[in-house]
Amino acid sequence: xxxxxxxxxxxxxxxxxxxxxxxxxxxxxxxxxxxxxxxxxxxxxxxxxxxxxxxxxxxxxxxxxxxxxxxxxxxxxxxxxxxxxxxxxxxxxxxxxxxxxxxxxxxxxxxxxxxxxxxxxxxxxxxxxxxxxxxxxxxxxxxxxxxxxxxxxxxxxxxxxxxxxxxxxxxxxxxxxxxxxxxxxxxxxxxxxxxxxxxxxxxxxxxxxxxxxxxxxxxxxxxxxxxxxxxxxxxxxxxxxxxxxxxxxxxxxxxxxxxxxxxxxxxxxxxxxxxxxxxxxxxxxxxxxxxxxxxxxxxxxxxxxxxxxxxxxxxxxxxxxxxxxxxxxxxxxxxxxxxxxxxxxxxxxxxxxxxxxxxxxxxxxxxxxxxxxxxxxxxxxxxxxxxxxxxxxxxxxxxxxxxxxxxxxxxxxxxxxxxxxxxxxxxxxxxxxxxxxxxxxxxx
Amino acid sequence: xxxxxxxxxxxxxxxxxxxxxxxxxxxxxxxxxxxxxxxxxxxxxxxxxxxxxxxxxxxxxxxxxxxxxxxxxxxxxxxxxxxxxxxxxxxxxxxxxxxxxxxxxxxxxxxxxxxxxxxxxxxxxxxxxxxxxxxxxxxxxxxxxxxxxxxxxxxxxxxxxxxxxxxxxxxxxxxxxxxxxxxxxxxxxxxxxxxxxxxxxxxxxxxxxxxxxxxxxxxxxxxxxxxxxxxxxxxxxxxxxxxxxxxxxxxxxxxxxxxxxxxxxxxxx
Numbered sequence: 001x002x003x004x005x006x007x008x009x010x011x012x013x014x015x016x017x018x019x020x021x022x023x024x025x026x027x028x029x030x031x032x033x034x035x036x037x038x039x040x041x042x043x044x045x046x047x048x049x050x051x052x053x054x055x056x057x058x059x060x061x062x063x064x065x066x067x068x069x070x071x072x073x074x075x076x077x078x079x080x081x082x083x084x085x086x087x088x089x090x091x092x093x094x095x096x097x098x099x100x101x102x103x104x105x106x107x108x109x110x111x112x113x114x115x116x117x118x119x120x121x122x123x124x125x126x127x128x129x130x131x132x133x134x135x136x137x138x139x140x141x142x143x144x145x146x147x148x149x150x151x152x153x154x155x156x157x158x159x160x161x162x163x164x165x166x167x168x169x170x171x172x173x174x175x176x177x178x179x180x181x182x183x184x185x186x187x188x189x190x191x192x193x194x195x196x197x198x199x200x201x202x203x204x205x206x207x208x209x210x211x212x213x214x215x216x217x218x219x220x221x222x223x224x225x226x227x228x229x230x231x232x233x234x235x236x237x238x239x240x241x242x243x244x245x246x247x248x249x250x251x252x253x254x255x256x257x258x259x260x261x262x263x264x265x266x267x268x269x270x271x272x273x274x275x276x277x278x279x280x281x282x283x284x285x286x287x288x289x290x291x292x293x294x295x296x297x298x299x300x301x302x303x304x305x306x307x308x309x310x311x312x313x314x315x316x317x318x319x320x321x322x323x324x325x326x327x328x329x330x331x332x333x334x335x336x337x338x339x340x341x342x343x344x345x346x347x348x349x350x351x352x353x354x355x356x357x358x359x360x361x362x363x364x365x366x367x368x369x370x371x372x373x374x375x376x377x378x379x380x381x382x383x384x385x386x387x388x389x390x391x392x393x394x395x396x397x398x399x400x401x402x403x404x405x406x407x408x409x410x411x412x413x414x415x416x417x418x419x420x421x422x423x424x425x426x427x428x429x430x431x432x433x434x435x436x437x438x439x440x441x442x443x444x
Numbered sequence: 445x446x447x448x449x450x451x452x453x454x455x456x457x458x459x460x461x462x463x464x465x466x467x468x469x470x471x472x473x474x475x476x477x478x479x480x481x482x483x484x485x486x487x488x489x490x491x492x493x494x495x496x497x498x499x500x501x502x503x504x505x506x507x508x509x510x511x512x513x514x515x516x517x518x519x520x521x522x523x524x525x526x527x528x529x530x531x532x533x534x535x536x537x538x539x540x541x542x543x544x545x546x547x548x549x550x551x552x553x554x555x556x557x558x559x560x561x562x563x564x565x566x567x568x569x570x571x572x573x574x575x576x577x578x579x580x581x582x583x584x585x586x587x588x589x590x591x592x593x594x595x596x597x598x599x600x601x602x603x604x605x606x607x608x609x610x611x612x613x614x615x616x617x618x619x620x621x622x623x624x625x626x627x628x629x630x631x632x633x634x635x636x637x638x639x640x641x642x643x644x645x646x647x648x649x650x651x652x653x654x655x656x657x658x659x660x661x662x663x664x665x666x667x668x669x670x671x672x673x674x675x676x677x678x679x680x681x682x683x684x685x686x687x688x689x690x691x692x693x694x695x696x697x698x699x700x701x702x703x704x705x706x707x708x709x710x711x712x713x
Contacts, residue, residue, distance in 0.1 A: 172600060175614035267679030270615060290597070290682045299603045 001333045003138060005093040006066040006085055007047075007054035010107045013084035021074060021081075023048040028121065032130035034073065040064035043135045045125040047100070049117045051107050056097060058134035062089065091330055094138060098322045101142040102149040109315055110155040115146050137333070145325045152321060155314040162190070163197040165303045166274050166295070170198065170242055173272050173293055178202040183240030185209050185233065186247035187219040190276050194244050195223065207240060209233045211247070238262040244274045245281040252283035259286040276300070331398075338398040341407050342391055344416045349387060353379050446500070449493035450513060450551045456486025457516075457547055460540035467537050476533045483520065483540070490517050490547070509550050511573060516546035518581035526585065526621055532613045535621060538588030568643045576636030582629020583668070583689075583696055589622030590681075590689040597682050619681055622689070630672050637665055657702040664695035 008018065023031055028046055035044035035055065043058040055066055067085065071078060088096045099105045103114045122139045125131040131139070149155060167177070174180055180203050184191050187210045195206060206225030210216035213229060220227040228236050233253075237243060238261070247253060254273065262271060273294040275282045280296050287294035295303075357379060361367070367375070390410055397406035410416070463479035494517060497510065523539045526532070596612045612618065640661070644651045652658060671688045674680040680688070 169600075171614060172596075173615045175617040264678075267677075268681055269679060290684075293600050295603065302603070 001090045001094070001330060001337075002059045002062040003056070003090055003093040003134070004059050004062065004064055004066060005054060005056045005088045005096055006070065007052060008084045008086065009052035009054075009105065012086055017080070017084050018050070018053065020076065021048075021053045021070075022050070023053065025120075025124075028124045029128045031073065032125045032128050035069065036130045038064070038069050041069075043132050044130050045121060045135055045139070047118055047121040049114065052100070052105075054100065056093065056135065056138075058138075091326060094329055095322060095326045097138060097142050098145045098325060099319075101139075101146040102318060102322060103146070103155070104149070104315060104318055104322070109311060112150075115143070118146075119143065138329075141325070141329050145322060148325070149318045149321055153314040153317045155311060155318050162276075162297075162300050162304055163194045165300055165307065166194050166244075167197045167201050169274075169293075169295060169303070170272055171201070173270055174241060176202065179204045180241040181205050181207065181239055183207045183209070183228075183237055183243045184219065184225075185237075185243060185245040185253070185281065186211075186277065187215045188246045188276075191244040191246045191274075192219065192222070194274060194276070198242060198244075199223065203242070207236065209236075234258055234261065238265040238271075240271070241269070242272045242274065244276070246276045247281055249277070249281060250279065252279075252281055252286070254282045254286055256283060256285045256289065259289045259292050263289065263291050274300070334398045335395070337404075338394045338407055341410060341416065342394055345390065345410065345414055346387065348414055348416055349383050353383055446493045446497040447551065449489045449496065450547065453486040453489035453493060454544070454547045454551050456482045456489060457520075457540065457544045459483070460486070460536055461544040463533075464537045464540040467534070479536060479540070480527065480533055483536070484524070487517065487520050487524070490520070511577065512546045513550035514573070515577045515580055516543045516550065518577050519543050519546070519584050522581045522585045522625065526625075530613060530617055530621060532617070534592060534612050534618075535585060535588045538591055539585060542584055542588075568639050568646070572636055572639035572643055574636075575632050575639060579629045579633030579636050579668075580696060582625045582632065583692060586622045586625040586629065586671075587689045587693045589618050589625065590686040593618045593622060593682060594686050622681075622685070623675060626668075626672055626675065630668060633665060633668055637661060657699065660695060660699040660702045664692060664699050667692040667695050 008021065010018070013021075023046060025048075028048065031046050032044055035041060035046065035057065038044075040060050041057045041064050042060055045056045047054040047056070055069070057064060057066065066087065067078070067082065070076070070081060070085070074081070096105070101115055101118050103110050103112065106114050118139075122131065125135070170177055170180070177198060180198075182195055182198050182203050182205075184195050184206065187208060199206070206220065206223040207228050208216045208220040208223075208225055209228040209230050209232070210219070211230050213227065216227040216230075219225075237258075243254075245254070259271075263269075268291050270291045270293060273282045273287075273292065275294055275296045278297060282294040282296070286292060357375065394406060394410060459482035460479045463475055466475060490513070494513065519539055520543050523535055523543075526535055592612060593615065596615050596618055599612075600615065613621075641651050644658075653662070667688065671680075671685070671692060674688065675685065
């Protein structure tokens with residue numbers, strides 16, 4: 001698990017910095033190649049979106065100079081960059097990637113886009129050969145975790161702002177918003193925002209009515225809509241399916257009789273009133289009419305906050321899933337780490353056994369097949385008995401933090417060939433010594 | 445053999461029945477999919493059962509057993525058409541239990557047979573049965589949709605759109621499902637009654653409008669027509685439409701029950 005990650009996101013860096021680090025899609029393959037040719041890096045992957053830049057690597061010894069790589073690549077000095085960077089290693093790097101892929105680290109938690117972006121980054125890096133065994137395992141797992149989070153929690157299911165809640169409600173009523181007309185009564189910032197959201201979801205034409213006709217014209221022009229004189233409001237309002245109302249009127253401007261008129265003219269097709277005025281523009285008795293759905297600012301606010309609360313709860317569940325997955329991934333990785341040692345230990349002892357049999361055979365002369373079998377069984381039996389404890393210890397140590405120490409000790413004891421040369425043995429010896437010293441220190 | 449296939453179909457529809465109850469309390473897409481697959485498989489068994497019956501030549505369309513089986517199958521077919529168009533399994537909440545009930549009765553119930561031995565023109569009779577039942581199936585679906593409309597309307601009015609039964613489609617979509625089934629079913633029902641009259645005239649020489657079966661059928665048809673008309677003319681939906689749909693549904697049940705005491709359209713032993 002020599003994963004190492006460096007990056008910045010919307011939380012750690014302002015847009016100006018993120019902009020300077022953003023890597024255009026066309027240059028991603030080159031960046032990946034450059035990354036893997038950087039000293040100490042075996043595999044590498046780059047995620048670059050408008051909210052984040054992440055460099056994820058599998059390194060030769062767990063200590064690659066990723067900051068150096070960023071400085072070199074972007075020709076930026078440490079002072080502009082370093083304050084915004086975060087770095088994670090091993091388990092923390094795994095957790096971070098799981099969180100990113102599951103959209104828990106996103107600006108809008110639960111948005112679905114990020115997983116697609118991570119998958120693209122992975123495909124790009126894979127295509128240029130920058131991702132092989134180790135990162136492959138990590139990302140395959142990350143995608144599976146993201147899927148689990150999506151199916152087992154509702155973290156991605158609801159939207160947050162008032163405008164998007166309004167859109168969601170409109171969809172609950174009308175299904176598709178295509179061709180639905182919107183009427184803005186009282187030009188204000190918030191109604192404009194809501195209208196913009198509705199238009200983005202396919203609404204058809206827009207009407208605007210305002211006490212000051214000029215303002216209505218101004219807003220209507222923005223949307224390519226139609227300005228309506230305020231006196232004509234009741235005569236035209238039934239043409240709209242969705243009415244966003246936010247006048248400063250001291251009393252309700254839409255009353256029951258208006259609602260009845262509208263419905264009669266619309267042949268009872270439903271109408272959705274988004275009433276963001278305080279005091280309210282839609283009277284309570286009009287809201288009771290069948291076919292009139294009126295949501296005031298409190299209702300919308302409540303929908304928003306229930307979404308936020310739901311989402312927080314769901315995010316907590318998602319975090320728990322990820323914590324479990326990180327543990328599982330780590331356990332599997334470390335088991336994978338001890339497997340080569342076990343294999344080379346077995347090979348080593350088998351070589352000794354064969355050599356000894358060959359050496360003794362000359363002295364013993366002709367052996368009957370029964371004797372051959374007996375010698376085979378005897379020597380194998382001894383080897384297996386001797387090996388049993390070390391192998392069990394290795395396997396159980398793999399699940400704990402001491403895995404590397406035990407692996408190193410076994411390798412040293414049996415003089416097994418060490419991948420990454422003797423350095424790691426020495427390093428671990430030093431580590432052990434250092435550990436002993438601190439132990440002694442604490443005992444004092 | 446045909447009965448065996450029908451019982452297999454019943455087993456599949458049972459999954460749909462369970463889904464209908466579960467869906468009332470919580471949303472589960474996976475379960476929705478399972479129910480859909482089970483229902484499709486049930487339809488295959490059901491189709492085999494009906495085909496076998498038809499090919500065996502022993503078919504007595506007018507037996508309660510066979511006609512209920514046919515009605516269940518047609519209702520299911522309607523449900524599938526709706527699913528294909530709107531991608532929603534929610535009408536199943538109403539349709540599945542009804543289909544299950546019909547299939548159950550068809551697979552296990554007593555099997556009285558309508559006294560049709562005097563009917564000279566079998567072709568008209570078969571046309572009558574198929575048309576009427578397609579009309580019934582459409583009515584079942586439209587009834588289901590109007591109930592779902594009420595539920596969804598209540599939820600939106602209660603300002604709790606995030607609460608339970610989140611799987612319901614949008615209000616207008618439910619409305620369309622109901623209205624389209626209604627529109628589609630009406631000509632079938634009308635033609636079904638007309639062919640029925642033809643059968644009656646050729647068999648008895650006249651249509652006895654005072655016979656309970658005919659009276660109730662005409663009443664049902666009238667309610668059906670009022671529903672289509674009010675909807676077309678003034679867009680009745682929601683509570684009023686649900687009220688009418690329930691009335692039409694009850695009238696349909698009554699027309700069915702009339703088979704037990706009608707003089708001309710009656711179950712024999």
